[in-house]
Amino acid sequence: MKPVFAKILDGKTNDIYSLKVVDAPYFSTEFHFHEECQLTYTLESEGRRMVGDSIENFGSDELIFIGSNLPHVWHNSNQYFKAADSQPHARSVSIFIHPDKILDVFREPDNIQRIKNFFQLAKRGMKFGNELKTQLKELMLKVASQTEEIGRLIAVLEILNLLCSAKDYELLTSPGYTNNYQLKDNDRMDKILKYVFDNFNQEILLSTAAEMTNMNKQAFCRYFKKRTQKTFVAFVNEVRIGHACKLMAQSDQQISELAYSCGFNNLSNFNKFFKLAKGVTPKEYKKMLVVG
Structure with a gap:
C-alpha cells in the first residue's frame, strides 16, 4: 500500500487549519501522508488502523493525532464494504493543522518552543486518554457545527492549547520509526495492506504477495521491510494477533x-506469536481482561 502524499491545504496560503467531516458507508482513504498534522475523532466505525509501524484495531469514540508526514490509514472491516444498506456506518471529524503556519502565528520564543516540542512528539502518532478525549472531541464537534469562521478558529486554538499540554496519551509508533516511503512509489503497498487486512483469517502466502507487486520473493521481502520496518510474516501475524485481542474482549x-x-x-504458533507481540500468553491476556 503506497502512502500517497496528500496536499490538504494546497492553494490555501492563509489557512492554518482545515475541517473534514465523513459520513459514509465506509472510509475510502488510501494509505497516505501529508505535511499537515491531523486530529481525527471517530464517532462510528471499526476496522484496522495503521500509523507508521503501528497496526491496531480501531473503533467508535477514538481520538488519534497524526504528526506531519506520518503515513496512516483507517481500513474498515469487510462487513462495511458488503453491507446492502446504510449499516454499518463510518462517521468521523478531522481537523488538519499546518505546523509551519501555526508557528508563524505565535512568534514569542516560549510559545514557539512549546508548540515545536508537541509537533515533534506527534510525529510518532498519539492516542489520548478518556478525560482529554472528552474535552477535545467536544471542541472538535463545536468546530464542525460552528457557522462563523471566528468561532471555529477560537475552538481550533483551544484544541491546540489542550494538545500542547497533554499528559494522558499513548505514542503509537516505535521510538526509531522513520518514514521511508517515497512519492515515486507506485500502488504496491496499497495492494498488499488491503490484501492482508481483508484476508488475514485465511492462508496468506509470501509468493502471492510478491506476485501482486510484480516482484520475486526476495525483492518483495526487502521492499516490504524497508518501508514498514518489519518483515511481511511479522506484519501478517501482528494483524492476526490484533484481531485475536478483539475477539477475546468480545466473546x-x-x-x-x-x-x-x-x-x-496451529495453536503452538498462535501462543508463540501472541507472547512475542503482547508479552503475555493468550490465557494470561484473557485473565487480564476479566480483571480489568
Whole structure:
C-alpha cells in the first residue's frame, strides 16, 4: 500500500487549519501522508488502523493525532464494504493543522518552543486518554457545527492549547520509526495492506504477495521491510494477533478456536506469536481482561 502524499491545504496560503467531516458507508482513504498534522475523532466505525509501524484495531469514540508526514490509514472491516444498506456506518471529524503556519502565528520564543516540542512528539502518532478525549472531541464537534469562521478558529486554538499540554496519551509508533516511503512509489503497498487486512483469517502466502507487486520473493521481502520496518510474516501475524485481542474482549470463544479463526494453522504458533507481540500468553491476556 503506497502512502500517497496528500496536499490538504494546497492553494490555501492563509489557512492554518482545515475541517473534514465523513459520513459514509465506509472510509475510502488510501494509505497516505501529508505535511499537515491531523486530529481525527471517530464517532462510528471499526476496522484496522495503521500509523507508521503501528497496526491496531480501531473503533467508535477514538481520538488519534497524526504528526506531519506520518503515513496512516483507517481500513474498515469487510462487513462495511458488503453491507446492502446504510449499516454499518463510518462517521468521523478531522481537523488538519499546518505546523509551519501555526508557528508563524505565535512568534514569542516560549510559545514557539512549546508548540515545536508537541509537533515533534506527534510525529510518532498519539492516542489520548478518556478525560482529554472528552474535552477535545467536544471542541472538535463545536468546530464542525460552528457557522462563523471566528468561532471555529477560537475552538481550533483551544484544541491546540489542550494538545500542547497533554499528559494522558499513548505514542503509537516505535521510538526509531522513520518514514521511508517515497512519492515515486507506485500502488504496491496499497495492494498488499488491503490484501492482508481483508484476508488475514485465511492462508496468506509470501509468493502471492510478491506476485501482486510484480516482484520475486526476495525483492518483495526487502521492499516490504524497508518501508514498514518489519518483515511481511511479522506484519501478517501482528494483524492476526490484533484481531485475536478483539475477539477475546468480545466473546468467550475458546483460545484454540480463536487461533484458527484468526488465520493461525496451529495453536503452538498462535501462543508463540501472541507472547512475542503482547508479552503475555493468550490465557494470561484473557485473565487480564476479566480483571480489568
